[in-house]
Amino acid sequence: MSQQQQKQHNVHWLTGQFCDDSKEFEYRSSVATRVRFESRLALILVALVFAMFGITDYNLLGLTREYYLLLTMRVAVISLCLLLAFIIGRHGGYSRNTWLHALPLWILATGIILIIPLRPESLATQITAVVVAIMAFYLLIPNLLTVAALASFYLTGGFFVIALLYVGISPAGALRLALLLIMANVVGYCALLRLEFLQRKQFALLHDERDQNREMMKEIAHRKSLEAQLRMVAERDALTGVDSRSHFMKRAAALLQRAQIEKTPFCLFMIDVDHFKQVNDTWGHTRGDFILTKIAEVCEQSLRPSDVIGRFGGEEFVVALPDTSPSDAQAVAERIKNNVEALPLTDELSDLNLSVTIGIAIAQAEDDDLDALITRADSMLYAGKRDGRNRVVIGAE
Ligand SMILES: Nc1nc2c(ncn2[C@@H]2O[C@H](COP(=O)(O)OP(=O)(O)OP(=O)(O)O)[C@@H](O)[C@H]2O)c(=O)[nH]1
Numbered sequence: 001m002s003q004q005q006q007k008q009h010n011v012h013w014l015t016g017q018f019c020d021d022s023k024e025f026e027y028r029s030s031v032a033t034r035v036r037f038e039s040r041l042a043l044i045l046v047a048l049v050f051a052m053f054g055i056t057d058y059n060l061l062g063l064t065r066e067y068y069l070l071l072t073m074r075v076a077v078i079s080l081c082l083l084l085a086f087i088i089g090r091h092g093g094y095s096r097n098t099w100l101h102a103l104p105l106w107i108l109a110t111g112i113i114l115i116i117p118l119r120p121e122s123l124a125t126q127i128t129a130v131v132v133a134i135m136a137f138y139l140l141i142p143n144l145l146t147v148a149a150l151a152s153f154y155l156t157g158g159f160f161v162i163a164l165l166y167v168g169i170s171p172a173g174a175l176r177l178a179l180l181l182i183m184a185n186v187v188g189y190c191a192l193l194r195l196e197f198l199q200r201k202q203f204a205l206l207h208d209e210r211d212q213n214r215e216m217m218k219e220i221a222h223r224k225s226l227e228a229q230l231r232m233v234a235e236r237d238a239l240t241g242v243d244s245r246s247h248f249m250k251r252a253a254a255l256l257q258r259a260q261i262e263k264t265p266f267c268l269f270m271i272d273v274d275h276f277k278q279v280n281d282t283w284g285h286t287r288g289d290f291i292l293t294k295i296a297e298v299c300e301q302s303l304r305p306s307d308v309i310g311r312f313g314g315e316e317f318v319v320a321l322p323d324t325s326p327s328d329a330q331a332v333a334e335r336i337k338n339n340v341e342a343l344p345l346t347d348e349l350s351d352l353n354l355s356v357t358i359g360i361a362i363a364q365a366e367d368d369d370l371d372a373l374i375t376r377a378d379s380m381l382y383a384g385k386r387d388g389r390n391r392v393v394i395g396a397e
Helices: 003-008 021-061 065-091 098-118 120-140 145-166 171-235 245-262 276-302 326-341 370-386
Strands: 266-273 308-313 316-322 356-362 392-395
Touching: 021 065, 021 098, 021 120, 021 171, 065 098, 098 120, 098 145, 120 145, 120 171, 145 171, 171 245, 245 266, 245 308, 245 316, 245 370, 266 276, 266 326, 266 370, 276 308, 276 316, 276 326, 316 326, 326 356, 326 392, 356 370, 370 392
Parallel strands: 356 392
Antiparallel strands: 266 316, 266 356, 308 316
8 A cells, every 4th residue: 555545544543534634525425325314313213212201201390381391392302303304314414514413413412401400300310311312422323423522522511510500419419420421421432433443444445445456457458458459460460451361370270170061162262463563663662552451451342251361471362261162252253353453543543553363272172271272272373473464263273
């Protein structure tokens, strides 16, 4: 891991959050959906529990003014909690709206604090409720440590001050209460700090792993494209785009073998451009190259997709024609010859009389091999050259 990444993954010892803001934002965004769901659930449960305590209020106070005041306060807190549960459900990822998560805690804390002036005699019960609420703020309601801690400190401080003001507590009792509340905060704070730390460490690890995987996928894609390029270079003739000689030999050998197994006819052409040296000498090598690519194009267009054409070398092409009878092969060769002759070239090449000579070999014996066929097609080709070029010569000798 690079130093930069290491720095990004540092978690603050006091807040339990990533020191790097963008990393923290990324983390919060990644847990937003879960947080939203859990926050809603927690708020609804809390509202229910808070409502249930209304029954104890009634038992203790009866239908008194204090009871109605308490009831109004409880209804207000519960309504706000439910409203916030609804809002959090819609907009409450804490990557942006952190305050939305703080708000219900502060409302609940206020509700709990306000019980004391209304029911001072229930202090003992309320102390338990406050300790439970502090724990819930830290551990049960999904929240950021800072949000939970601030709301807890508010609840702790507010409750302590109100208890001192409204209930006559002895100094020793006050000290005990303060220690208890501090303890509850320390335990909750440490537990949540540890949780936040572990969750972020886990997130950082997963993130690293994902980065490494992405790098690996990139590397694999790069290698694959290199392989494809290499294959292309090895299999294709760079100038004309037809098969390279070696690739042609592989494909043609396989086609010949299949033809021999299936006992279907197989023919092979050797195509040579006539007087190409003269073409080069007169119009230059660049135009010579251009003419070669045009001839390759015309040949390809004159063949079936199942035929295979390769550049054998220089101005010589070779074609394998599976499942082709000698008469069909001759017709195809004539077509190529005619198409080359009629090749539309640029104006500056209008004086050029382009032609090819084609030698055809027919596969006969079952053990006929590709080299033997090529040799035979070659001798047909040279017979054609000898007899004046621009012709097709077929034979099995
Ligand atoms: N422009 C170009 N010329 C090539 C290429 N490969 C081979 N040649 C040329 O093709 C010419 C072949 O000449 P020769 O073998 O004497 O045959 P030819 O002039 O075609 O005469 P015949 O085959 O007897 O009709 C040579 O001048 C080579 O330099 C190529 O890739 N590009």
